[in-house]
Each structure stands twice: as C-alpha cells, then as structure tokens.
Amino acid sequence: MVRICALSGGRQAGKPLAEVFTSVAALDLPPLVNIDDVDFHGLDAVFCCLPHAAGQKTVASLPDRVKVIDLSADFRLRDTGVYEKWYGVHQAPTLQETAIYGLVEWYRADIARARLVANPGCYPTSALLALMPLLAAGVIDPSAIIIDAKSGVSGAGRTLRESSLAAEVQEGMTAYGIGGHRHLPEIEQGCSDAVGQPVQVTFTPHLVPMNRGILSTIYVALKDTGVSAGDIHDLLSRRYADEPFVIVLPPGQVAATRAVRGSNACHLSVHADSRAGRAVIVSAIDNLVKGASGQAVQNMNLLFGFNEAAGLSAVGMFP
Amino acid sequence: MVRICALSGGRQAGKPLAEVFTSVAALDLPPLVNIDDVDFHGLDAVFCCLPHAAGQKTVASLPDRVKVIDLSADFRLRDTGVYEKWYGVHQAPTLQETAIYGLVEWYRADIARARLVANPGCYPTSALLALMPLLAAGVIDPSAIIIDAKSGVSGAGRTLRESSLAAEVQEGMTAYGIGGHRHLPEIEQGCSDAVGQPVQVTFTPHLVPMNRGILSTIYVALKDTGVSAGDIHDLLSRRYADEPFVIVLPPGQVAATRAVRGSNACHLSVHADSRAGRAVIVSAIDNLVKGASGQAVQNMNLLFGFNEAAGLSAVGMFP
Amino acid sequence: MVRICALSGGRQAGKPLAEVFTSVAALDLPPLVNIDDVDFHGLDAVFCCLPHAAGQKTVASLPDRVKVIDLSADFRLRDTGVYEKWYGVHQAPTLQETAIYGLVEWYRADIARARLVANPGCYPTSALLALMPLLAAGVIDPSAIIIDAKSGVSGAGRTLRESSLAAEVQEGMTAYGIGGHRHLPEIEQGCSDAVGQPVQVTFTPHLVPMNRGILSTIYVALKDTGVSAGDIHDLLSRRYADEPFVIVLPPGQVAATRAVRGSNACHLSVHADSRAGRAVIVSAIDNLVKGASGQAVQNMNLLFGFNEAAGLSAVGMFP
C-alpha cells in the first residue's frame, strides 16, 4: 500500500492542495509545505517534480534509503557534456551518470535495481516507444528519421508565459523550437542506445489547441526493400505483445490522442507511405500520464516490486 | 464483484467495443451483439441506454430478477400525463409509475428497495442537488427560481446533427430550447417533491465549446430578509456533509467544470447577489459521470448493497 | 480618409507592430513608440487603450483640438462617487463628468458633439442594447432584471494571469466576479438612464473556452400581463429597424456569438419563458469589435461626420 506522507509546494506552501486544485477536494491529503520542512527520513520514495536544475542538490542530499523518481530533465541525459550543452553545468554529476532512464518498456531490469530513476520526457516517450524496436531490429535507416510531434498546452506547465495564454493557443496552431528543442538529445540518446551507435534525428514540436496529448508522426526509411510497412507492424506487435501499456493498433486504425487521454497507454499505428521504401508510424500518449506522472507511478511500482499496473487502470477518457 | 456479461449495440453490433472506442483497447470485454441476442436470464443487472421510447418494451419484458438502471428519460417522470405531453404515449405506464428516481442523495432509501431505477438527466442532477435542500428548508421562494445552465457538447450524444459538428460548436456559444427543454418537467418534479407543492422554474440550456461538463448558475430569492447567502452556504454544507459526491466549496471559491471532469462529484458554491435578498448558486458536474454513467454505477451499488462509492474513486482530471 | 500617424506601446515600444501581431505583416504602419514620444499636436483623434487610471492624466493633457475615444473604464461612469467606489480616486474628475458614453445607438446626438467619448465596456454593450428599449418603454420590471453573461477569454486581455492560461480555460467553464464585477455599475447607469430612476440588476459573468464573443442571456419580468414575448420582439425590432449594427433575429432563431465573430453587429433574439409573465432575451456581440474597437471606430466616424459604418463592413466570420 502506498501512503502520501508529505506534499511540498513553492509559492503555494501553506495551503491545502484542494485550494490549488479543487478537483482533489474530496481526498484526505497532507497540506502543502515548504520543501525545507519535509522530513525525508521516514520516507521510502520521493517524486521530485522541480524545474530542471532546481532539484539537483535536494536529490543529492536525500537519505540513502529513499528511492527517487525525478520528473525533471536533470537525470535523463547520461552524458554530462551533452547535459551541459543544453541545460548548463550539473551540480550532481555523479548521480547524473548513475541514474537509470525510466522508460520501463526498455530499461525494466535496470530500473528494478535502481535508487534514482529519471522519468522520461513526454516527447521522448512517444517517439522512443515507436523507434527503439525498429532501430534495435535494424530495419530502418538511423540517419533518416523525422519526428513531427504535436503537443497539448499542458506540456508547458503552469508558468505564466504569453505563449501559453488561452487567446494565443485556442483556434490556432504553430511549431516551436524547430531544430533545437531540449528533448532532442534525449530522443537521440534513446535511439543511440537501441542501435548501438550515435543517431541524429529531425524533431519538430508543435503546439495544438488542446490541454492533453502528444501525437508524434514519425517518418522512417526502410533499410531493405524487402521490408514493408506490414513487417514493421508485425515487429512492433510482437515486441509489445506482453506490455500492458503499449498497444499496437490493428491495420487500418490510426492512433489518436483522444483514445489515451487520462490513461497510461501509448497507442501506435503503422502506415505505408505513398513512396516505396518508407513507412509512417503514429504514436499517441497523454503527456501528463505516460508522458509524466503515470510513467512515474509505473516506475515506483517497479522499484518496490508492486504490480507494475497498480494505480494505473484508468482507460482513456473519451470524449 | 461486478462482471460485464454482455454489451449490446445497434448499428455497431458485431464489432468489438474497442473498434468503436479505441480507448478500451486494453480491456477484456465481450463483443457488441444485437440486443435481441442477449440472454437476460443469467443477469443480475441491466444498464439500459437506449433513446427514449426505444427501450420501454425491452425493460417491460425483462425477467423479474433482473434489476434495471435506465439511463433514458423513459422512467424519470412519474406523471403519465406530463410524460405524454413531452415525449408521447408511454408503452409501459405501470412501470413508469413505480420506477424510482435515481438521484441518490434524495431518494436513497427508495432506490435501495427498487427494481427499476430511472437514472436522472444531466441538467436536472446539477440543478436539483443545489435546489432541493433550499426548497425543503423553505428558505427560498419557489416561484422565483432561474436556472441558467451551460453544457458541453457530449450531452447531445453521438447522433449526426449539424448543430453538433465541430465547426458549428468550436469558438462560439449559444442558447437552445429556451423555455421548452425536455429536462424542464424533470427539474420541476424534483423541486415539487422537495417543497410539497407544484413548482415552476425558468430553465435555459446553453451549448458551450467543450466536450464535458455542466455548469448551472442558479438564481434564487431568499424568502425571509433574515436569511443570507452565508446561511444558504451553511444549510447546503450541513445537508451534504456526509455525502461522498457532493462538495460544497468554501466561501470565495467558485464551482468549475474543470474540477469535476471525469469524476462523479458535484461541486456547489454559494454567492451573495448584488441585490439584497437574493443569492446565486453555481453547480458543476461532469454530465457523463454524475450526470449519467457515474450516477448509474452509484445506483447499482445501492441496489446491490455494495459500497456506494465502489468504482467511482476517480478525482477530477485537470487539466 | 483616416491615416494612422502614431502607435504607442509600453513594453513593446521600439518594435514594429508586425512583430507583436504577425497578422499585420502586410500593412504599412508606423512603429510602436513610447507614449511620451508621441507628438499629439498634429493629430485629430486619439484612441486611448490604456488600463484604467493609467491614461487619465494623458487624456487631460491632450491639446484641445484632439478628439478622444477612450477604451478604458475611466470615463464611463458619470458619478465620481460610484467611480471611486469601484476603481479608486479619479485624477481628472472634470473630464469624467463631461465625457459622453459612447453607446452610439442611445447617445448618438451627444457623441456627435463630444470631444471625449467613453467607449462602452463589452458586457454593458451586450446588456444595454437589449434592455434600454424595454426600460424606456416601461414594459419590464426594473427591479427584476437578471443578466447571465458568458465571455470568451480575450476579454481578459493579454495580461499574464493563471486564470487566463490555456490549460485552465480550455475544455472547462466557470463563473467569476459574481455580484461584484466592475461592469455592474456601468450596466446600472445605462439602465437608470433609460428608465429615469436608479436601477439595480443582477449580473453574473462567466468565462467560456473560446477567444471571442459575449453571449448575454437576460431574464426580464413583463410589467403588465398584457405584454407578451412577441410584443417585446416587436418593440426591439421597431427600435433598431434603422440601425446598421443591431439585428433583431426573426422568431425561432437564437442569437449566437459565431454569427457576429469579427463583425460590429449585435444580434438580439427574444423568447417566451416557460413561466407566464416573463421573457428571455439573448444578446450576442464580438467583445473585441462591437464590445471594443469596432464601436470605437463607429464613435470616431460619428465624431468626424463620416459614414457611421465606414471601415466596419465585415460580416461575422463563420466558422
């Protein structure tokens, strides 16, 4: 059984959580406190949801017995040089190098033995679940991957930015961070892991007028003219046949964010391109569940030997 | 424990449910069959979700041992004359008169003993939970009630209508059915039950560019100048103190549909009007949960002596 | 002919307007400058769009020959005491008392002779166009008016507020400022003008997940049982028959914001209530056009003797 012992909050410290999120009004939860007022010694697990860099020292100072699932980008990149290039100097480089990347379907054994798990980013989760099996099997050209990803606005968090205002977002669409989004090195690290050599991809994120969901449309070149989109579909289906949270849709269906809204599922669909020798894969997740807190719970379950799906039974909420 | 033994569907019969709603792809469910192919004899309970009139004969023909939760309007109105005026001649008038109205917080004892429960409409649920305590306590004028209600588009179902098309709905707002919506007599029946005499209300539904949620803004005249909005707040708070699904928000907060999205909760907030002697109550529900299937599960739990909140633990999904 | 000679901007001063609003990229416009760098002496007219209080001294310091259309709340309330209660001490009280309220359809003659026009608020425009003819004709009870108004999020401007973030607004609805919104005294001032005695109304604004549009649902009690909703419809139709921007819809149609989006039109529809002796009026405007800049241009046209509809020919953009 899991019990929530403490909840910390910055500018909201001192309030009940129900005042910040009225939706939890009926739950019996501890009040929000300043992070310095949390006694970490009695705890078994900590979910760390601070902005990148802000939690590095906190994580480093936690008692050894506490297992940590970190939801920031701080511990996702194994290479300190790459981290520094995209985020600046790391304050806990040793932890960074030993943290385990929490994409459960690919690093399950390591996670089960870990003390510090870096919960994957939302875009990387949607892209890597589609790409890693194909790269590992050697059926696609690692130098010709294009990921055109579309995200709801909750991916930007609750920070006050003009670009996150409703009147800027509703009834419109745009791209951002083209060629330079911080999730790019994380996607490339996973791809490189799968294929065993450095991989560079093209990644373009877009902002869609919806709250939740990421849809990644992924263009791949088949390595061998003997491989078809149907073969790609079979390969993904076999790879994920026993995974509770990755569903490869039957041919003819297309992955859609509405089908995974509020659930920890990732839906994948495979499509023949109009040009010979290519395929299109569509990957849909809820960026706040499989792309964040749901995957974090899945990681906790794994860390403590619980049923991996405990607490994650919600199916997609449609409409 | 509850097991789903059969799922019926009209034009979708023959398909797995996962083909109609991809969100349930991971669940192990029986396929959709034609309603005539369902063997009702082994069942304990039936949720009947047919359009009004379409299910009257089916319900009448069910074996006696089967308990029924009907989600249509067919059994909500006790008065056959009122039903006929709004919907046409009823084909099972005896059942209609003996069915119990499934607003659990007000008809709990009767529901527990019932065989046929009429699950309340979405607008009536949101309005009656706010109004019935005030009418029962005699603190508001029953002849001066105005309910200005706003609904997401899922309230219209999946029927193909021009007014339900995305391009008609998104980025716009309008009212409909002014003075003549079919939920009007149902609201008036509940209000009349509470006060013990016939009540007429003003009710205006609106269509809002969102999928889920009903927000009812209710204007009441306080009967006695000694009664304040604060007293109304206290009265509602006391009435619902032990109810798991009705939350009276603290003064200063305003009920919002986003806080109840996907949950079986009804949030109520009370506000002083700018004019003396009046108050405004805001009531928020998810029209598909507390306003439909969630309340239906709550009724089933009550019919079978289960924990009333079983299967209904989801909190509001925000954002 | 109208020529734009100067554009001022606060934090955006120094940029071309096209950098702030890419939509004007093709227009030849002067760059944004600091307001202190504008030479007002050569100008004929100034549109002042500063936050309330911020522009009072600027307006007071303008050369006499300059005509001013002020879009803030600063000059809308004639009574300095009422202004002070809602906004604080006014710094140009003499101007405040002599400014003309720019609701063209009701104050046309005064506006034509004015030097300073206070452009009406968005909510008051939608409510007063519906209510003033009925109050002036004495057919409704001035003490029983309820205005339930719904607005798109652009009404909140581009200020960074958590409540204006897309993830807070999309797919949800709530009320705000119940009983105490600053547009309340402005609505009451117009109602009082029409009836010739102080009027108090009930006014509840709501935030709707759309960018533009205000829909006001207005509940009125007919003074005399001989008056019907049909009579109300006739009265409004006659009153606005020659007005280019106020359309009274034929019976059976309902005013909708989508029909006025981007246009300077106000659509009104009249409906019988379910209770005898009452009627419901629905009023729809685009809050940024008839509720702000469009009405401001209409006022300018009137101030300078231009065709009142010049520059305002756009019809509603649907979808």
Next chain:
Amino acid sequence: MVRICALSGGRQAGKPLAEVFTSVAALDLPPLVNIDDVDFHGLDAVFCCLPHAAGQKTVASLPDRVKVIDLSADFRLRDTGVYEKWYGVHQAPTLQETAIYGLVEWYRADIARARLVANPGCYPTSALLALMPLLAAGVIDPSAIIIDAKSGVSGAGRTLRESSLAAEVQEGMTAYGIGGHRHLPEIEQGCSDAVGQPVQVTFTPHLVPMNRGILSTIYVALKDTGVSAGDIHDLLSRRYADEPFVIVLPPGQVAATRAVRGSNACHLSVHADSRAGRAVIVSAIDNLVKGASGQAVQNMNLLFGFNEAAGLSAVGMFP
C-alpha cells in the same frame, strides 16, 4: 464593381442565405434557389462550389461567355488518367485538360487568359507556395520531400460525419488518409511542374481541434552542401517580394495559423534542421480563404482585370 446575381443551394434552396448563415443577416442578397432555376445567360462569372463530379456537366453546359472559377477538385488534375485513379471517370475530359490551375502566384499569365480556372485545394496551396520556388531553383532534392500538414475541421465541410462531430474533434488530435489523401496527386502535379519531371512526395494530413487554418511543416533535403537554410529563406523572400499575399517571415519568427485567420495571406518561415543538409519550412494559410474562397476571388480579379487584391484586404483576425 461586382454584383451577386444568383445564389444556388441544394437542400437549402428556397431559404434566404441569412437563415443558413445568420452572420450575413445585414447583407442584401438574392435568395437561395435550385441550381436549375438559375439563368446563367446574363452572368459574367460563376463560382462553382459543388462536390467533385457533381458539377462537371453543369460547367460543361454553361454559355461560352461565362467565366468559371471551380472550387471542386474536378479540374485541378490535368492528367485524365490520374483523375480517374483518384476520383473516377470524368464527364468533361476536354474541359479538364484545358482548365488552368488557379495558383495565382505561379500560373498568373495563363489564368488571366483563361475561361475555366480550377481553384487549388487547401493543402496543395499551402505546400506548393513553399515548395515550387525551391524546386524551380533546383536547390532541394525532389525525391526527399515530406509534408506533415495539420488542418482545422472546416476543411471537411458541413457534411454530417461522425469524425466531424465536436465531441470527436475537440481536445484531441489524429492523422488521417496517410499515404492516400486525394490532395496528394495535386501536390505532386505542382511539384512536377516546377521541376520539370515527375515528383513523388510524402504527405500526411492531420485533423486539429480548431475551425480554420492549415499549417504545413515541410522537410526538405538541400541538394548541395553549399546551400543553407538561410539561402532558402533568401530565395523565398526574393521570389515573393512583390506578391501581396505571400509573406516570408523574418528569421526567428514561426508561421502560425492565428496570424492568417480570415485573411488571404500565406505566411512562410524557414528553419535550419538539427541535421546538416536539411531545412524545415512552415507554411500557414486560412484553408477557407487563401485555401478556397479568397483565392477564388483573387482568380476572379485576375480573370476580369481588376486589382488582384480587391475585396481581399482583411488582415488576420487575432485572437
């Protein structure tokens, strides 16, 4: 001067247009009539907006003096074999072969002399304005083009389809027609025209929860390592410097549908890819204006020697 002499409608014939689209309530327009009741002899121009195939015989039967702008797909594909493959047998093949493709910026001289103009599709307009200059200049690899396009739901028209219902569209996103959308051959025809040899592209359309707008994210491989994204930007800027409706945004800005909403503009932005030798171009149009009726008016202006921008002065409506 242009005068609208007749408006035809199918199921809506007999009604005033204002009953179908309340937004035009203030315009003085002829009523909708059955197409067979239109006297085409007195007309100079016809805009034909019938579904594909439905208008072929009508267009063929029009008097010779009538110039036609056809908004269906019927006359866009020059090759009768390609048309037949995607749409079926054409009933007016001679007209099909002689019709001029109405992408003004590329076929202006031919359009000016034409009698029948095929107004381009929405997706092709957004893609071809970006791609044709690059293909014509020979700076990109014609065999490596990927167009990931996102459209608002108005692209699907007002037909009643489950996939166009608001509850299916809002708060979600998906792809459709992958590898086989009917706009694919039209895009390929334009690309082939530009480069002078057959071109095959990858094209994936998506449905976005908004009413209007197409955003095409286009991935190109630079032919020569000496060409940079900056060179692409310069090339597009020079090509469209004198075009009133194509705006190449300054480096650092990203094309967004909100900036072109309601206007006839196409916004293009150019971005360096993270991989050497590639670039990303973002193209934004309003699918109902530059992608349909606006471009149709532009074609009419050209056909009759009017100012090409007449009637098309609206800038993007934001928000």
